[in-house]
Amino acid sequence: MTGHHALLVTGGCGFIGSNFVRYWLKQHPESKVVVYDKLTYAGRKENLHDVWGSPGLSLVVGDIGDRDLVRRTCQDHAIDLIVNFAAETHVDQSILGPLVFTDTNVRGTHVLLEVARELGIRLHHISTDEVYGHIRDGHQSVETDELAPRSPYAASKAAADQLVQAYAITYGLSVTITRGANNVGPYQYPEKAVPLFSTNALLGEPLPVYGDGQQMRDYAHVEDHCTGIEAVLLKGKAGEVYNVGTGHEMTNLEMVDIVLETLGQDHRLVRHVADRPGHDRRYSMNVDKLRALGWTPKYDPRQAVAEAARWYADNRWWWEPIRRGAFREYYQKQYGERLEAARP
Ligand code: NAD
Ligand code: TYD
Numbered sequence: 001m002t003g004h005h006a007l008l009v010t011g012g013c014g015f016i017g018s019n020f021v022r023y024w025l026k027q028h029p030e031s032k033v034v035v036y037d038k039l040t041y042a043g044r045k046e047n048l049h050d051v052w053g054s055p056g057l058s059l060v061v062g063d064i065g066d067r068d069l070v071r072r073t074c075q076d077h078a079i080d081l082i083v084n085f086a087a088e089t090h091v092d093q094s095i096l097g098p099l100v101f102t103d104t105n106v107r108g109t110h111v112l113l114e115v116a117r118e119l120g121i122r123l124h125h126i127s128t129d130e131v132y133g134h135i136r137d138g139h140q141s142v143e144t145d146e147l148a149p150r151s152p153y154a155a156s157k158a159a160a161d162q163l164v165q166a167y168a169i170t171y172g173l174s175v176t177i178t179r180g181a182n183n184v185g186p187y188q189y190p191e192k193a194v195p196l197f198s199t200n201a202l203l204g205e206p207l208p209v210y211g212d213g214q215q216m217r218d219y220a221h222v223e224d225h226c227t228g229i230e231a232v233l234l235k236g237k238a239g240e241v242y243n244v245g246t247g248h249e250m251t252n253l254e255m256v257d258i259v260l261e262t263l264g265q266d267h268r269l270v271r272h273v274a275d276r277p278g279h280d281r282r283y284s285m286n287v288d289k290l291r292a293l294g295w296t297p298k299y300d301p302r303q304a305v306a307e308a309a310r311w312y313a314d315n316r317w318w319w320e321p322i323r324r325g326a327f328r329e330y331y332q333k334q335y336g337e338r339l340e341a342a343r344p
Pocket of ligand 2: 130182191192209210217
């Protein structure tokens, strides 16, 4: 991919999408970027507060399932690349209310593929390591592994991946897919573990660790995910899938230690609560294929988690209103009984 481009960044007001938009505008100031976002609870205009007004950046509020609006937006802005971040993204929310995951992650992605096919636009799809299911010790997922998702979220993402690949095979659509590890960093909605634990620690509230806390995740800095996506957009091969992570995982209790240490908080805040149903024990990906494009991550997982925790300490303006708002209802539903039962 070379020259000037017009990108439709779906889900660009979410955590990774907003980090990507900011990064892309800085690296490619000649590009046009149209953020297309439904502004769900996780999509927040303030995630791009410092870049609205940049030349070439605009926002269309809409659902990726709205075929007419997606088509019209692509035509009006002469879009030549769709980067699809739009999704329902939290496993626990997918356990509480799974159907919207199919609506957005499966049907929404399918609509984007249809518009891309109709207008001849390249599509890059953002996927996740969760599509591989949980990974036995000693193995690292490679891109050709079979998909074995185990949560409604992961199943919806796996279905989307398969549709994207089917469109490449059947219609010859130009597509690429990246499968990201657990991302951490600025503007991550506090339902996810690292921002939840960081903001709870800053509020002096207990940290609800599911089960024994020995589950393993590769905590990758969102900036490294953005450079990985950029590498695939610029140098990736059509039809291919690329894993994006650090290639190193740690246990959740190790992650909690880093958060508490970074924020100078006490271990007495840790509560082991009732586990998440179907909780995947371990994710681990091999990222050699992306490295072969010349990409290397800047952060190791320890640095990534510590940097993220520091950001929440320095940016209370961003998360305090979220924590005071509708998030409280979700928190009560998800953690009320769990924390009650785990009282010391
Ligand atoms: P997020 O929940 O922070 O943001 C999702 C964004 O999508 C929000 O802006 C939301 O408003 C928007 N959206 C949701 N439904 C929509 C719809 N129907 N139409 C238009 N916009 C809609 O999510 P995130 O963590 O930034 O994740 C972005 C992508 O990366 C997702 O596809 C996710 O599956 C994938 N991913 C996330 C992680 C992670 O650790 N967070 C890891 C790997 C992959
Ligand atoms: P999460 O950020 O939800 O990402 P995912 O489940 O998609 O990997 O959770 C990361 C890990 O932290 C995962 O093993 C679940 C665990 N976790 C807790 O122990 N307590 C919590 O309150 C949350 C949200 C997650």
